[in-house]
Amino acid sequence: MKIVGFAGSNSKKSINKQFVKYTLEQLKDHEIHLLDLNDFEIPMFGVDREEEKGYPNKVKEFIEIIQSADGLVVSLAEHNGAYTAVFKNLMDWCSRYELKFFNKIPMLLLSTSPGGYGGGNSMELGLSRLPKFDANIVANFSLPKFNDNFNNENGIKDDELRANYEAKLQEFKKELI
Protein backbone atom coordinates (compact mmCIF):
# COMPACT_ATOMS: atom_id res chain seq x y z
CA MET A 1 0.00 0.00 0.00
CA LYS A 2 1.20 3.49 -0.80
CA ILE A 3 0.69 6.17 1.86
CA VAL A 4 1.18 9.82 0.95
CA GLY A 5 1.43 12.47 3.67
CA PHE A 6 1.73 16.22 3.73
CA ALA A 7 1.22 19.17 6.06
CA GLY A 8 -1.00 22.13 5.25
CA SER A 9 1.94 24.47 5.73
CA ASN A 10 4.80 26.00 3.78
CA SER A 11 6.96 26.61 6.83
CA LYS A 12 10.41 25.03 6.56
CA LYS A 13 10.19 24.18 10.25
CA SER A 14 6.54 23.14 10.10
CA ILE A 15 5.43 21.32 13.25
CA ASN A 16 2.64 19.76 11.22
CA LYS A 17 5.18 18.37 8.80
CA GLN A 18 7.10 16.93 11.76
CA PHE A 19 3.87 15.34 12.97
CA VAL A 20 3.12 13.84 9.54
CA LYS A 21 6.70 12.57 9.25
CA TYR A 22 6.41 10.87 12.64
CA THR A 23 3.04 9.37 11.69
CA LEU A 24 4.39 8.02 8.39
CA GLU A 25 7.20 6.37 10.35
CA GLN A 26 4.50 4.46 12.26
CA LEU A 27 3.26 3.19 8.89
CA LYS A 28 6.59 1.89 7.64
CA ASP A 29 5.11 -1.50 6.69
CA HIS A 30 3.80 0.44 3.74
CA GLU A 31 5.43 2.49 0.98
CA ILE A 32 5.50 5.99 2.49
CA HIS A 33 5.92 9.34 0.76
CA LEU A 34 6.19 12.71 2.50
CA LEU A 35 5.32 15.71 0.34
CA ASP A 36 6.28 19.33 1.01
CA LEU A 37 3.92 22.02 -0.22
CA ASN A 38 6.97 24.16 -1.04
CA ASP A 39 7.51 21.78 -3.95
CA PHE A 40 4.05 22.71 -5.25
CA GLU A 41 4.37 26.45 -5.48
CA ILE A 42 1.48 27.79 -7.51
CA PRO A 43 0.08 31.27 -8.10
CA MET A 44 -2.79 32.65 -6.04
CA PHE A 45 -6.02 31.26 -7.45
CA GLY A 46 -8.14 33.66 -9.45
CA VAL A 47 -10.85 33.05 -12.03
CA ASP A 48 -9.10 35.35 -14.52
CA ARG A 49 -5.78 33.52 -14.13
CA GLU A 50 -7.63 30.23 -14.58
CA GLU A 51 -9.42 31.41 -17.71
CA GLU A 52 -6.36 33.03 -19.29
CA LYS A 53 -3.65 30.50 -18.45
CA GLY A 54 -5.43 27.31 -17.35
CA TYR A 55 -4.14 25.00 -14.65
CA PRO A 56 -0.55 25.09 -13.38
CA ASN A 57 1.29 21.80 -13.98
CA LYS A 58 1.97 21.59 -10.25
CA VAL A 59 -1.78 21.30 -9.60
CA LYS A 60 -2.06 18.34 -11.97
CA GLU A 61 1.10 16.81 -10.51
CA PHE A 62 -0.24 17.16 -6.96
CA ILE A 63 -3.57 15.53 -7.87
CA GLU A 64 -1.80 12.67 -9.67
CA ILE A 65 0.31 11.94 -6.58
CA ILE A 66 -2.74 12.10 -4.31
CA GLN A 67 -4.69 9.75 -6.56
CA SER A 68 -1.81 7.27 -6.73
CA ALA A 69 -2.11 6.75 -2.94
CA ASP A 70 -3.99 4.04 -1.05
CA GLY A 71 -4.01 6.16 2.10
CA LEU A 72 -3.44 9.83 2.98
CA VAL A 73 -2.08 11.47 6.13
CA VAL A 74 -2.75 15.22 6.23
CA SER A 75 -1.92 17.55 9.12
CA LEU A 76 -3.47 21.01 9.07
CA ALA A 77 -1.65 24.04 10.42
CA GLU A 78 -3.79 26.90 11.73
CA HIS A 79 -3.51 30.59 10.89
CA ASN A 80 -6.08 32.95 12.38
CA GLY A 81 -8.58 30.24 13.16
CA ALA A 82 -8.53 28.57 9.76
CA TYR A 83 -6.26 26.47 7.60
CA THR A 84 -3.37 28.30 6.02
CA ALA A 85 -3.54 30.34 2.84
CA VAL A 86 -1.13 27.97 1.08
CA PHE A 87 -3.40 25.00 1.80
CA LYS A 88 -6.60 26.87 0.89
CA ASN A 89 -5.02 28.05 -2.36
CA LEU A 90 -4.04 24.51 -3.26
CA MET A 91 -7.55 23.24 -2.42
CA ASP A 92 -9.10 25.99 -4.57
CA TRP A 93 -6.95 25.10 -7.58
CA CYS A 94 -7.43 21.36 -7.17
CA SER A 95 -11.19 21.68 -6.74
CA ARG A 96 -11.45 23.62 -9.99
CA TYR A 97 -9.42 21.04 -11.89
CA GLU A 98 -11.36 18.07 -10.47
CA LEU A 99 -13.89 18.72 -7.69
CA LYS A 100 -13.78 15.24 -6.14
CA PHE A 101 -10.00 14.96 -6.40
CA PHE A 102 -9.51 13.12 -3.08
CA ASN A 103 -11.22 10.12 -4.70
CA LYS A 104 -12.53 8.63 -1.42
CA ILE A 105 -9.01 7.50 -0.49
CA PRO A 106 -8.91 6.80 3.28
CA MET A 107 -7.49 9.83 5.08
CA LEU A 108 -6.10 10.29 8.57
CA LEU A 109 -6.65 13.99 9.32
CA LEU A 110 -4.36 15.55 11.92
CA SER A 111 -3.70 19.03 13.20
CA THR A 112 -1.36 20.57 15.69
CA SER A 113 -0.31 23.97 16.96
CA PRO A 114 1.60 25.41 19.92
CA GLY A 115 -1.77 26.39 21.44
CA GLY A 116 -4.10 24.42 23.66
CA TYR A 117 -6.66 23.70 20.94
CA GLY A 118 -4.06 22.04 18.69
CA GLY A 119 -5.26 23.64 15.48
CA GLY A 120 -8.80 22.57 16.36
CA ASN A 121 -10.41 25.32 14.26
CA SER A 122 -8.48 24.19 11.24
CA MET A 123 -9.51 20.62 12.03
CA GLU A 124 -13.20 21.59 12.26
CA LEU A 125 -12.93 23.34 8.92
CA GLY A 126 -11.16 20.35 7.38
CA LEU A 127 -13.79 17.93 8.70
CA SER A 128 -16.60 19.99 7.23
CA ARG A 129 -14.99 21.07 3.93
CA LEU A 130 -12.65 18.32 2.72
CA PRO A 131 -15.44 15.71 2.26
CA LYS A 132 -16.81 18.06 -0.45
CA PHE A 133 -13.73 16.99 -2.41
CA ASP A 134 -14.48 13.33 -1.62
CA ALA A 135 -11.97 13.17 1.22
CA ASN A 136 -12.77 9.99 3.14
CA ILE A 137 -11.71 11.01 6.65
CA VAL A 138 -11.68 7.72 8.55
CA ALA A 139 -10.01 9.09 11.71
CA ASN A 140 -8.89 12.45 13.02
CA PHE A 141 -6.76 13.73 15.87
CA SER A 142 -5.61 17.16 17.07
CA LEU A 143 -2.46 17.44 19.16
CA PRO A 144 -2.49 20.45 21.52
CA LYS A 145 0.63 22.28 22.72
CA PHE A 146 2.97 20.63 20.23
CA ASN A 147 6.13 22.02 21.81
CA ASP A 148 5.25 20.55 25.22
CA ASN A 149 3.69 17.31 24.04
CA PHE A 150 5.93 16.09 21.22
CA ASN A 151 9.49 15.22 20.44
CA ASN A 152 10.80 13.68 17.25
CA GLU A 153 12.37 10.64 18.90
CA ASN A 154 9.54 9.48 21.15
CA GLY A 155 6.55 11.15 19.56
CA ILE A 156 3.69 12.11 21.87
CA LYS A 157 4.86 12.38 25.49
CA ASP A 158 1.53 12.59 27.34
CA ASP A 159 0.10 9.09 27.99
CA GLU A 160 -3.55 9.97 27.44
CA LEU A 161 -2.88 11.91 24.26
CA ARG A 162 -0.62 9.15 22.95
CA ALA A 163 -3.28 6.48 23.62
CA ASN A 164 -5.84 8.62 21.83
CA TYR A 165 -3.54 9.16 18.86
CA GLU A 166 -2.67 5.47 18.64
CA ALA A 167 -6.35 4.52 18.63
CA LYS A 168 -6.91 6.87 15.70
CA LEU A 169 -3.88 5.48 13.91
CA GLN A 170 -5.29 1.97 14.34
CA GLU A 171 -8.63 3.08 12.89
CA PHE A 172 -6.76 4.39 9.86
CA LYS A 173 -4.62 1.24 9.53
CA LYS A 174 -7.76 -0.93 9.47
CA GLU A 175 -8.85 0.90 6.33
CA LEU A 176 -5.61 -0.02 4.58
CA ILE A 177 -6.11 -3.78 4.71
Ligand SMILES: Cc1cc2nc3c(=O)[nH]c(=O)nc-3n(C[C@H](O)[C@H](O)[C@H](O)COP(=O)(O)O)c2cc1C
Ligand atom coordinates in the same frame (compact mmCIF):
# COMPACT_ATOMS: atom_id res chain seq x y z
C1 LIG B 1 -0.37 34.44 10.89
C2 LIG B 1 -0.45 33.39 11.97
C3 LIG B 1 -1.66 33.14 12.57
C4 LIG B 1 -1.76 32.15 13.56
N1 LIG B 1 -2.97 31.86 14.09
C5 LIG B 1 -3.11 30.79 14.91
C6 LIG B 1 -4.39 30.37 15.35
O1 LIG B 1 -5.41 30.93 15.01
N2 LIG B 1 -4.45 29.29 16.16
C7 LIG B 1 -3.34 28.60 16.56
O2 LIG B 1 -3.47 27.62 17.28
N3 LIG B 1 -2.10 28.98 16.15
C8 LIG B 1 -1.96 30.05 15.34
N4 LIG B 1 -0.71 30.44 14.90
C9 LIG B 1 0.46 29.71 15.36
C10 LIG B 1 0.68 28.50 14.48
O3 LIG B 1 -0.13 27.43 14.94
C11 LIG B 1 2.15 28.09 14.52
O4 LIG B 1 2.91 29.07 13.83
C12 LIG B 1 2.41 26.72 13.93
O5 LIG B 1 3.80 26.44 14.02
C13 LIG B 1 1.93 26.63 12.50
O6 LIG B 1 2.05 25.31 12.03
P1 LIG B 1 3.28 24.89 11.08
O7 LIG B 1 4.55 25.03 11.91
O8 LIG B 1 2.99 23.48 10.72
O9 LIG B 1 3.28 25.83 9.91
C14 LIG B 1 -0.60 31.43 13.94
C15 LIG B 1 0.63 31.72 13.32
C16 LIG B 1 0.71 32.69 12.35
C17 LIG B 1 2.03 32.95 11.66
